[in-house]
Amino acid sequence: MTTETLLQEAGRILAPFTQSSAAPESNRLDVVIAADSLTGATAALQAEGWGYLSAITGLDAGPEAGFMEAMYHFCNRAAVASLRVRLPRDGQPEIATIADQIPVASFYERELSEMLGVHVIGTPDPSHLFLPDDWPDGVFPNRKDFNLEQAAPVQREAPPVPEQGRVGNKFIVPIGPQHPALKEPGHFEFAVDGEIITGARMRLGYVHRGIEKATEQRSWVQNLYLLERICGICSHTHTSAYAQGVEKLAQVEVPPRALAIRALVAELERIHSHLLWLGVAAHEAGFDTLFMASWRDRETVMNLLEGLTGNRVNYSISVLGGVKQDVGPEQVRSIHKSVGFLEERIRYYLNVVSTDTLFLQRTRGIGAMTAEAAIRYGALGPTARASSIPRDVRIDAPYGAYAHFPVSLTLDSRGDLEAKFAVRLKELLVSCFTIRAIVDNLPPGELSVRFPRRVPAGETVSRVEAPRGEAFYFIKSAGGETPERIKIRTPSLCNWTSALNEAIGHQLADIPMLIAGMDPCFSCNDRLITIRRGDTAHTYTWQQMRAWREVRP
Amino acid sequence: MTALVALLFFPAGLSLILGGMFYEWADRKLVARFQSRVGPRWFQPLADAIKLLSKEEIEPLGVNRLLFWGLPVLALAGALTAGLYVPVFGLPPVHSFAGDLIVVLYLLSLLTLCIGLAGWNAESRFSIVGATRTLTQLFAYEAPFMLALLGPAMAAGSWQIGEIVAYTEQHWMIVLQPIGFFIAIIGLMGKLELPPFDAPEAETEIVAGALTEYSGRGLALFHLGKSVELVVGLSLVTAFYLGGLGNPILFLLKTLGLLFIMSIMQAVLTRLRIDQTVGVWWRMGALLALLQILALVYVAAR
Amino acid sequence: MVKIGSLFDALASFFRKPTTEMYPFERPEVAARFRGKLVYDPAKCVGCNLCCKDCPSDALEIITIDKAAKRFVVRYHIDRCTYCGQCVQSCRFKCIGMSNAEWELAALNKEAFEVYYGREDDLAAFMAKFSGSRPADTVQD
Numbered sequence: 001m002t003t004e005t006l007l008q009e010a011g012r013i014l015a016p017f018t019q020s021s022a023a024p025e026s027n028r029l030d031v032v033i034a035a036d037s038l039t040g041a042t043a044a045l046q047a048e049g050w051g052y053l054s055a056i057t058g059l060d061a062g063p064e065a066g067f068m069e070a071m072y073h074f075c076n077r078a079a080v081a082s083l084r085v086r087l088p089r090d091g092q093p094e095i096a097t098i099a100d101q102i103p104v105a106s107f108y109e110r111e112l113s114e115m116l117g118v119h120v121i122g123t124p125d126p127s128h129l130f131l132p133d134d135w136p137d138g139v140f141p142n143r144k145d146f147n148l149e150q151a152a153p154v155q156r157e158a159p160p161v162p163e164q165g166r167v168g169n170k171f172i173v174p175i176g177p178q179h180p181a182l183k184e185p186g187h188f189e190f191a192v193d194g195e196i197i198t199g200a201r202m203r204l205g206y207v208h209r210g211i212e213k214a215t216e217q218r219s220w221v222q223n224l225y226l227l228e229r230i231c232g233i234c235s236h237t238h239t240s241a242y243a244q245g246v247e248k249l250a251q252v253e254v255p256p257r258a259l260a261i262r263a264l265v266a267e268l269e270r271i272h273s274h275l276l277w278l279g280v281a282a283h284e285a286g287f288d289t290l291f292m293a294s295w296r297d298r299e300t301v302m303n304l305l306e307g308l309t310g311n312r313v314n315y316s317i318s319v320l321g322g323v324k325q326d327v328g329p330e331q332v333r334s335i336h337k338s339v340g341f342l343e344e345r346i347r348y349y350l351n352v353v354s355t356d357t358l359f360l361q362r363t364r365g366i367g368a369m370t371a372e373a374a375i376r377y378g379a380l381g382p383t384a385r386a387s388s389i390p391r392d393v394r395i396d397a398p399y400g401a402y403a404h405f406p407v408s409l410t411l412d413s414r415g416d417l418e419a420k421f422a423v424r425l426k427e428l429l430v431s432c433f434t435i436r437a438i439v440d441n442l443p444p445g446e447l448s449v450r451f452p453r454r455v456p457a458g459e460t461v462s463r464v465e466a467p468r469g470e471a472f473y474f475i476k477s478a479g480g481e482t483p484e485r486i487k488i489r490t491p492s493l494c495n496w497t498s499a500l501n502e503a504i505g506h507q508l509a510d511i512p513m514l515i516a517g518m519d520p521c522f523s524c525n526d527r528l529i530t531i532r533r534g535d536t537a538h539t540y541t542w543q544q545m546r547a548w549r550e551v552r553p
Numbered sequence: 554m555t556a557l558v559a560l561l562f563f564p565a566g567l568s569l570i571l572g573g574m575f576y577e578w579a580d581r582k583l584v585a586r587f588q589s590r591v592g593p594r595w596f597q598p599l600a601d602a603i604k605l606l607s608k609e610e611i612e613p614l615g616v617n618r619l620l621f622w623g624l625p626v627l628a629l630a631g632a633l634t635a636g637l638y639v640p641v642f643g644l645p646p647v648h649s650f651a652g653d654l655i656v657v658l659y660l661l662s663l664l665t666l667c668i669g670l671a672g673w674n675a676e677s678r679f680s681i682v683g684a685t686r687t688l689t690q691l692f693a694y695e696a697p698f699m700l701a702l703l704g705p706a707m708a709a710g711s712w713q714i715g716e717i718v719a720y721t722e723q724h725w726m727i728v729l730q731p732i733g734f735f736i737a738i739i740g741l742m743g744k745l746e747l748p749p750f751d752a753p754e755a756e757t758e759i760v761a762g763a764l765t766e767y768s769g770r771g772l773a774l775f776h777l778g779k780s781v782e783l784v785v786g787l788s789l790v791t792a793f794y795l796g797g798l799g800n801p802i803l804f805l806l807k808t809l810g811l812l813f814i815m816s817i818m819q820a821v822l823t824r825l826r827i828d829q830t831v832g833v834w835w836r837m838g839a840l841l842a843l844l845q846i847l848a849l850v851y852v853a854a855r
Numbered sequence: 856m857v858k859i860g861s862l863f864d865a866l867a868s869f870f871r872k873p874t875t876e877m878y879p880f881e882r883p884e885v886a887a888r889f890r891g892k893l894v895y896d897p898a899k900c901v902g903c904n905l906c907c908k909d910c911p912s913d914a915l916e917i918i919t920i921d922k923a924a925k926r927f928v929v930r931y932h933i934d935r936c937t938y939c940g941q942c943v944q945s946c947r948f949k950c951i952g953m954s955n956a957e958w959e960l961a962a963l964n965k966e967a968f969e970v971y972y973g974r975e976d977d978l979a980a981f982m983a984k985f986s987g988s989r990p991a992d993t994v995q996d
Contacts, residue, residue, distance in 0.1 A: 171681070173678045173679070173759075181756075192682075194685075282823075285824060286751065286755060287822075288748075289821055292589060293588070356823070358823040358825065361829055507826060508682065508758060509755065509826040509827065
C-alpha cells in the first residue's frame, strides 16, 4: 500500500469525526476533531488496525491566541495521521483518556497534563512524570507564559514510606537513583516476595533538563547542538531528525553526498550503541569478560568516528543543509579496515551469546514477550523486532540516503532476552553491510547548501530509526529565527512498559537483565511512572489498575 | 614464646593477612589480564585495607550494636584461627590435633555465617537479600565441599590434617580422586563467593549484598577475613590434592596454579542466579561428591 | 555439555599486551580532524560576528576597542565551548580552525579559561585599555 492510499484510508476511517482536515505534507494528514470525539476516533483507528500511536504533542498557541492544541500522532509505515484537538487555555482544559485503549498513551498523557496543564479525565496514573514532587501546582512549563520565578519549590509532605520497607509480607527493594546497576539515575521499586517480583514501580525525571522548552530560546543553528546532547549514544539520530525536519520546512534540498555521509555516521553510531549495550547487558548478567571485550572493540568504532568527524561521541557532523566533513579515500580505507575487524568480532559475540551455556541460563526464556503483548505495550525498535513486530523506520519510511542504500529487516520470533541479543547483533551485521555499500558508492557532489536564517512558518513531522527504536520529532516554525515548538518523543519511553510488565513473576536477579534488554536510555526519555502491585505473580490489566488506584488512599 | 610468635606473626597472624593480600592481588591481576586490562599494582590490596581502616564508620540506625561491631572481628578471628591448623605457605600447621579438619571447616563456615548475620542485622533491603543469598549458598555448597575434603581424609584414614597431608605427600589425590578435586575447586569458589557463584554480592542487583551497610573498619576486617579465607582454602585444597607439603616454594607455585585455574573460571563464566547456583550444587555437586565417596568405599572394601 | 563461548578469547587476551592506554604516561594518537581548542587567524577576521551568533553556548565574543579603526579582540571561553565546530563552519573567511594538539585544557583556576585572540597591536591596546579590571561583558547577540 502506498502512503497515499494509507492516508486516504485514514481519512475514510476518521470521516465521521472530522471537523476539518488538511494535508500539510505528502505523507501527513491533519484531522481536526472535537475533544469529545477523541475516544471514538482512536477506537475507530484501533479497530481497523491503522497504525500505532507514536506521540502526543501538546502545543500552546499563547495567551493572545487563547487556545492550546493536543495532537495525537498515529504512524502507519510512512504515513502520519495526526488528530488535532483544540482546547481552551483558560479554566481547566479537559480531554478524555485513551490509555484504556492504548496503554502506552498513559505516559504521553501524563507529560501532557504536567507540562501543559491539560486535565486528562480517567488517566490511570495522574501523578508527575518528570517534574519533581515539590513543583508548585498550577505552573505549567510548556506554556508560553511560563516564568521561571513561578517555579519555586513547594514544601509538601512526602508520601508515607512503608515501615521497614515492607508492604504486607513483601519487601520493597529500591534500585536507584544511585545504584551500581544503573548507569544513569532512575528510581525503581520492586516489591519482592523472597526473590520473586510481585510489583514494579518506576520514576524518572532525574536528568530532565527542559530541553523542549530550551529550544524555543535558541536559534535554529544553535538547537542543532542542543538536541545533539540529549543523549551520548544516539546523538546523531537526534541531529538527523531535527535537521531533516527543519530542512523540509525550509524546503532546502540536501545534496545526496551529504545524505549518504549522514547515513554512514548513523550506521556507525548504531554499531557504537549496540556494542555499548552488549557490554552493559553482559555486566548486568555478571559476565564481565564480555563487557570488557565488547567495550574494547567499541574503541575501534569510536576511533573511526573520531577520524571521520573529530569526536568520539557527539559527532556534530550535520549542519543545517548538509554535513561538515567529507569522506576522502583515506577515510574510506580506514572504514573498510575497521568494519572488517568489527564484523568478525560481532560474529564472535553473536556466537558467544547464542551458545555459552551459562549465559543462556540468564537469557533464554526470560522476559519472553509475545507479539500481541509487544503491540499492546507499544514497543519499538529492536525490543519489538525481537517479538516479530516488523517496525523499522528505515524500511517503513525511508529517509535520507536509506532510499538508495536499503537495509534489511532483522526479526526474531522468540521474544525473550536471547532474541533481543540476537536481533541487535544481527542488525549490526546488516549495518556493516550498509556501511560498506555507502562508502563504495558515495555519490559525488557538494557537502552542504546554503541555509536561511529564518525558517518559513509551518509544521513538520520527522522520524528516524535510532538504535533504540523510532525517534519522533514534531517541529513547528512561526517563520522566525527560533522554533515555535519542538516535540521529541524518544524510543526508550515506549519500551519501559514492556520491560516492567515482563518483570512481574521473574526473579530479582533478572531485573537488571530485563531492563538492560530493552536498552534504556534515561537521558533520552526521563518520563514515566508505572504502578503495578500484585499479591502473587498476578498481572493487572489497565482497568484493574485504575480500580486499584481508586481503592488505595 | 615461639608459640606466641607463631600465632601473631609467622606463619599465622600477620603473615596470613599479608599472604591474603598477595593472593587477592594475584587473583585480581590474573582476571584483569584475561579481560585485556592491566590490573592493579602489587600494593593495591594493602592500600585498600589502609584506606578502609582510616575511613569513618557509619552505624546504621536500628542495628544491634554488639553484633554490628563484633561480627567483623569474629569473622576475621575465625579465618585466622582456621589458618593455625592448615599448612599455609608450605609449612606444617602451627597446631594439630585429631579431628582438626572438621574444626577448620566449621571455622571457615563461621566467616560466612558472620557475614550472613551481619547482613540480617543491618536492616537494609539490599543487605537482607544478600544475607539470605549468602546463607542459601552456604547450605548449598557446604555438603559437597565437605565430602570432597572427606575423600583424601578417608584415603589417609584420619581426621587430622597433619596426618592427611603426610599421606597425600606420597599419593597425589588429584590423580586418585579427580572428581573430588573438581568438586573441591568449585566448592572453594562457592565458599569464597567468586564468580560464577557471586550472587550473594551481585553488584548490579543488590549493591554489595550483606556488607552493603558496612564501611571503614568493619568492612576492612570482613575484607581481610575473606582474603585470609582465600589463602586457607587454597592451601587446604592444594595440600590435600596436589601432593601435600614438600618444598615451600613448590607449594606456593602449586597454590598459584590453582588460583590460575580459578581465575580463568571467574573470567569466562557468567554469574548464576541464586536458584541456579543451588540447583547446580544440590544436583550436580552432591551427586558427584557422593559418587566419589562410593568409589572410595568400594575400593577400600576390596 | 557445558559450552563456554569466550574461553579462547580470554586465554588469548592473557598472552597479549593489555589494551589499556596508560594515560598520561602514554599519550594517544589524536586524529587529524579532532576538535580541540580554537585556532584563530587574526589576519583574515573582519569581525562579522557570525561565529558568535551561531555559537550554541556563547563561548565567543568580539570586544570592540575602537569601532572606527576596526580594532577588536576575540574573547574565547574555553569552559563554555562545546567543541562542536559550528563557528568553523559559519566563518566565511576561514579564520577559525580547531586544533588537534591542544586538548588537555584542564586548569586549576577560572582565569585560564578566558583566552584572548587578536592582532598583536590590538591585543596590546586591549590589555592597556582594560588593564587591571576585567571589561564588562560585551556579548554580541
